[in-house]
Amino acid sequence: MRQLALLGLVFAIIGLAPFVISSDFTLNAVIMILYAALVGQAWNILGGYGGQFSFGHAAYFGTGAYTVAVLQVQLGINPWLGLIAGGAMAVLVAAIIGFSTFRYGLRGSYFALVTLAFAEVLRILSNSVPFTGAGVGILIPLDQGPANLQFVTKQGFFWVIWLITLAAFVTVWWIGQSRFGAQLMAVRDNEDAARALGVEAFRVKMGAIMLSGLFSGLAGVFYAQYFLYLDPYIAYGPAVSVESLLVPIIGGLGTLFGPLLGALGLHVISELTREFIGEFPGISLVIYGIILIAMVLFMPRGLAGLASRLRARPFGTRAKAAEGSHA
Amino acid sequence: MLEIRALRKFFGGVKACNNVSLTVPEGKIASLIGPNGAGKTTLFALITGFHRPDAGSVCFLGEDITALAPEEIARRGMVRTFQIVQPFAGQTVRENIAVGAHLRIRSRAEALAKAEAVAHRVGLSDRLDLDAASLTVAGRKRLEVARALATDPKLILFDEVLAGLNPSEIRDVIPVIRAVREEGVTILLIEHVMQAVMSLSEYTWVLNQGELIAEGAPADVVSDPLVVEAYLGKGMAERIARREVRHA
Ligand SMILES: Nc1ncnc2c1ncn2[C@@H]1O[C@H](COP(=O)(O)OP(=O)(O)OP(=O)(O)O)[C@@H](O)[C@H]1O
Numbered sequence: 001m002r003q004l005a006l007l008g009l010v011f012a013i014i015g016l017a018p019f020v021i022s023s024d025f026t027l028n029a030v031i032m033i034l035y036a037a038l039v040g041q042a043w044n045i046l047g048g049y050g051g052q053f054s055f056g057h058a059a060y061f062g063t064g065a066y067t068v069a070v071l072q073v074q075l076g077i078n079p080w081l082g083l084i085a086g087g088a089m090a091v092l093v094a095a096i097i098g099f100s101t102f103r104y105g106l107r108g109s110y111f112a113l114v115t116l117a118f119a120e121v122l123r124i125l126s127n128s129v130p131f132t133g134a135g136v137g138i139l140i141p142l143d144q145g146p147a148n149l150q151f152v153t154k155q156g157f158f159w160v161i162w163l164i165t166l167a168a169f170v171t172v173w174w175i176g177q178s179r180f181g182a183q184l185m186a187v188r189d190n191e192d193a194a195r196a197l198g199v200e201a202f203r204v205k206m207g208a209i210m211l212s213g214l215f216s217g218l219a220g221v222f223y224a225q226y227f228l229y230l231d232p233y234i235a236y237g238p239a240v241s242v243e244s245l246l247v248p249i250i251g252g253l254g255t256l257f258g259p260l261l262g263a264l265g266l267h268v269i270s271e272l273t274r275e276f277i278g279e280f281p282g283i284s285l286v287i288y289g290i291i292l293i294a295m296v297l298f299m300p301r302g303l304a305g306l307a308s309r310l311r312a313r314p315f316g317t318r319a320k321a322a323e324g325s326h327a
Numbered sequence: 328m329l330e331i332r333a334l335r336k337f338f339g340g341v342k343a344c345n346n347v348s349l350t351v352p353e354g355k356i357a358s359l360i361g362p363n364g365a366g367k368t369t370l371f372a373l374i375t376g377f378h379r380p381d382a383g384s385v386c387f388l389g390e391d392i393t394a395l396a397p398e399e400i401a402r403r404g405m406v407r408t409f410q411i412v413q414p415f416a417g418q419t420v421r422e423n424i425a426v427g428a429h430l431r432i433r434s435r436a437e438a439l440a441k442a443e444a445v446a447h448r449v450g451l452s453d454r455l456d457l458d459a460a461s462l463t464v465a466g467r468k469r470l471e472v473a474r475a476l477a478t479d480p481k482l483i484l485f486d487e488v489l490a491g492l493n494p495s496e497i498r499d500v501i502p503v504i505r506a507v508r509e510e511g512v513t514i515l516l517i518e519h520v521m522q523a524v525m526s527l528s529e530y531t532w533v534l535n536q537g538e539l540i541a542e543g544a545p546a547d548v549v550s551d552p553l554v555v556e557a558y559l560g561k562g563m564a565e566r567i568a569r570r571e572v573r574h575a
């Protein structure tokens with residue numbers, strides 16, 4: 001319960017941003033941090049809590065993004081409906097990928113490679129079929145107004161991403177308090193032992209990948225509406241997949257607040273890179289790679305792990321469990 | 328309660344389980360003994376759905392469970408522990424046990440409360456908030472027992488829960504196992520500690536190279552020449568017998 005209160009407090013403070021920040025540049029930064037936290041939290045559900053390391057979260061992100069874009073551009077369907085459809089399509093893709101990997105017991109690097117392959121297949125498909133605009137990409141016509149999920153000011157976008165990200169964080173809080181979450185973490189820590197105790201590992205992992213896909217897909221919808229342009233590389237390329245896993249790894253795998261810390265950390269790092277190295281193509285992936293190696297080697301428990309070592313551990317799963325049982 | 332018929336499992340050329348049939352009676356403590364590599368753990372894995380048998384069948388509570396998944400078998404009331412302990416490292420003892428409790432309990436709070444109660448039964452009350460990975464061997468064995476118990480099983484399969492414990496720890500755990508039986512849970516245990524086999528189990532099967540070579544009351548079985556030979560090598564039974572005659 002204390003964690004939920006802390007979560008409410010944190011999001012309330014973030015919610016002050018549109019009232020106290022007047023510069024569009026700064027508000028955009030807050031929006032992008034929330035967006036990164038969403039993408040990271042989505043991955044954290046499957047990777048952090050479920051121990052299934054996906055290298056292909058772009059599959060869900062891109063599906064959400066393309067769904068809302070294609071429905072609007074090709075069929076004139078309202079993007080609010082597209083938001084729901086995008087989430088649903090991402091869940092469907094997650095179910096297909098989950099079924100075809102977990103059914104055959106793929107784990108570890110095999111799972112990672114197959115998810116990567118799925119994302120690549122989708123990238124190539126979206127590059128070849130006409131209704132996604134193929135390699136040229138797809139441009140969502142500018143038609144600002146809340147009814148079109150496009151906003152004249154940044155404030156509107158802020159509240160959309162704030163709400164979706166809050167939903168993702170509340171979901172993960174629930175995971176930490178529920179039977180589903182206990183079983184998911186049991187599967188992560190020892191699948192055979194979990195099954196021996198009656199945990200339906202396949203069903204639990206399917207639940208996790210679908211929830212994970214849902215929030216990734218919603219992040220994709222948001223991205224499409226915010227930037228109004230997609231191409232196969234943006235939607236299904238490796239950058240999104242890498243960012244998805246980097247955020248919780250920096251912040252702290254399998255922790256509620258890890259993705260928020262990670263999003264913040266990653267933002268600071270990329271700002272610093274821009275400042276000192278400048279922008280040239282591919283640099284972000286290079287930096288991501290370096291951070292990833294450094295994190296795995298020197299800070300496997302992420303910023304949350306660091307924070308919990310320094311203080312009374314409000315971020316770790318262990319602290320959370322102890323709290324749950326004393327409540 | 329548990330009926331195994333002509334169960335067979337070969338790993339390449341290794342006959343880990345060859346034509347094994349046995350029936351575990353309800354409400355008792357029965358045991359399975361045999362030298363290293365006899366196929367005891369393999370038999371447990373076959374019964375609980377972790378391995379698929381090449382032939383034969385397993386019936387539990389009158390129903391065929393041969394092809395079922397481990398989680399489904401656990402749901403029906405048969406759980407195993409692991410010889411090589413498998414704690415959920417990084418989770419507390421309480422959380423570890425709660426995973427078992429969740430099989431029958433949806434509510435997190437109730438499962439955690441049940442975990443506490445079970446921990447008390449196996450003597451882990453003082454370590455509830457410790458990381459399972461920080462437990463000693465004896466503690467981990469207790470944790471294996473606790474997690475299995477938390478699922479409210481009807482039949483529980485213990486795979487060497489006393490191995491690696493010192494004599495005083497063994498003396499502590501034996502009453503725990505007995506108490507489990509008193510609560511109406513049937514037990515089948517694999518054990519090398521003969522003291523435990525003799526004092527705990529009412530019936531025992533002896534497995535050697537994948538085949539059952541003897542069965543009966545533990546006291547009778549251990550003096551069976553076939554069994555002595557399986558453990559100590561060919562000719563040993565005869566030599567021991569001769570020596571006993573000399574000493575008499
Ligand atoms: N997954 C496997 N693949 C191949 N061979 C196996 C496998 N599991 C067990 N074996 C072999 O089957 C035989 C029986 O092994 P098992 O572990 O069942 O013996 P055990 O009676 O439990 O021995 P111990 O007393 O040492 O625990 C051994 O020869 C072992 O090497």
Ligand SMILES: [Mg+2]
Pocket residue numbers: 367368369410
């Ligand atoms: Mg064994």
